[in-house]
Amino acid sequence: MSRIMTQAAVTMNQLQNKLDLIGNNLANSDTTGYKTRNADFSSLLVQQINNMNNPANADGRLTPDGIRVGSGAKLGSINIDLSLGAIKETGRSLDVALQQSNHLFQIQVTENDVTETRYTRDGSFYLSPMDNNQVMLTTKDGHPVLGANGPIVFADGFDEISISENGLINVRRGNQTELVGELETVEAIRPRLLEATGDNNFRLPNLAELGYQFGEIIQGVDPSLRSGALENSNVDLSKQMSEMILTQRAYQFNARTISTSDQMMGLINQLR
Template identity: 70%
Template sequence: MSRTMIQAAVTMNQLQNKLDVVGSNLANSQTNGYKTRQADFSSLLFQQIDNMTDPANGEGRLTPDGVRVGSGARLGSVNIDLTPGTVQETDRALDTALLEKNHLFPIQVTENGETETRYTRDGSFYISPVNGGQDVMLTTKDGHPVLGENGPVIIAEGFDDMTIQPNGQIAVQRGNVTENAGNLAVTEAMRPQLLEATGDNGFRLPDLDELGLEFAEIMQPADVNGDILQSGALEQSNVDLSQQLTDMTTTQRSYQFNGRTISMTDQMMGLVNQLR
C-alpha cells in the first residue's frame, strides 16, 4: 500500500474519534453542568528522507536537511472546557450552580466495591435517609454522596428548612435556630486538561504516580471568601451548538476528502499497472 493511502486511512480513523466527541457534545447540549470536550489533533511526523541536493542543502541552510514525511494525523488529546455555562434559576433550595471557572463539586462514587472521589459541575442535589432514617445525607441525583470538608454531608433529621449559602456553607433551620451543618468542599482544578471523563457528567483524576504529580498540583480547595455558587439555580451546558455543527461539518468533509484520496490513489496505481 502506498504512503498516501496509509496517511489517509490513519487520518480517517482519527477523524471518526473526533466525530464521536462532537456527537457527545451535541447529545449533552441540554445536560445540566455538562462541559464541552474539544478534540485536538497532532501530526505524525517521524520519518525523514535525505534526498535533497545542493544548493538546497548548501551552507547557511536554516531548515533541517531532507524531507520530513508523516503518516497522517492522530487525536492528540481531548480537552475539557470548564468555563461556566448559563445559570438558570429553578427556585429549588438544593439546586446549586457554580459561578467560577474550573470549580467542581467532589462526590464519592462506589463501583465494584471500590470507592473513589470524582468531580462534577452538576449541582442538582437531593437528600437521602441514612442510619435508619435518623439522619439524611446530601447526594447527587444518582445517589452518590456529596463531599463536605469532613467527608459526606450528613445532617440530623428533624430540621424545618435547609439552604446552601453563596460561600458553600449549609444552613439548617430548626425552629427559630439556624445552625451550620457543614460546608461543601468545592475544589478548583489547577490543571483541568488532565481530568478524565467517567460518564454520568463526572470526572476523575489520572494516575498521579504515573504522571509524577502531587494531588495539590492538580486540585486545590476553592477560595470561599466570595460568592462561588448560587443556590436555587442550575448551570446549563456550555456547549455552543453553532460551533459544534460547524466542527461536525468540517470533520465530515475532511473524512470524505481522505476517502477520496484513497480511491484516487487506487485509480492511479491501476493506471500504472496497465502501462506496457
C-alpha cells in the same frame, strides 16, 4: 497499500473519533453542568526520504536533504473546557450553581469495591434516607457529596433546608435554625489533566506517572455559589456544528485520496 493510502486511512480513523466527540458534545448540550470536550490533533511520525543526489545549495543548506513525509494525524488529547455556562433559576433549595470557572464540587464514588473522590459541576443535589432517622446529601446518582468533614449527614425531621452562597447548609426546625454541614469546593489548577469518567464526573489522573503533586492540579477554595439555580452546559452549538462540518469535509478529502490513489494504481497496472 501505498504510503498515501495508509496516511489517509489512519487520519480517517482519528477524524471519526473527533466526530464522536462532537456528537457527545451536541447530545449533552442540555445536560446540567456539562463541560465541552475539545480535540487536539498531532502529527504522527515523520520520515525523512533522502532522494536528492545533488541538493541545491548543499553547503549552506539549513534544512535536511530530501523530502519529509508524514504518517498521518492522530487525536493527541481531549481537553475539558471548564468555563462558565449560563445560570438558570430553579427555585429549588437543593440546587446550587458554581459561579467561578474551574471550580468543582467533590463527590464520593464507589466502583468495584474501590472508593475515590471525583469532581463535578452538577449542583443538582438530593437527600437520601439513612438509618437512625438521618439523611445524606447526594448527587442524582446517589453518590455522597463531600463537605469539610466528609459526607454530609444530618438528622431528618426538619421543616426547611437552605444552602448559602458560602456553602453553609442550614435547616430550620420549628423556630430554630441549625447548621448541619458545609460544602467544600476545589479549583482545577490544570483542568486539561482531569479525566472524564462518565455521568458528568471527573477524576485525577495517575499523579506518579505525570510527575505532579496533588496541590499542583487541585486546590481547595472558598465556595462561591448561587442557591436555587443550576448551571447549564457550556456547549456552543454553532461552534460544534462548524467543527462537525469541517471534520466531515476533512474525512471526505481523505476518503477521496484513497479512491484517487486506487484509480492511479489501476491505470499503472493497465500499462503495457
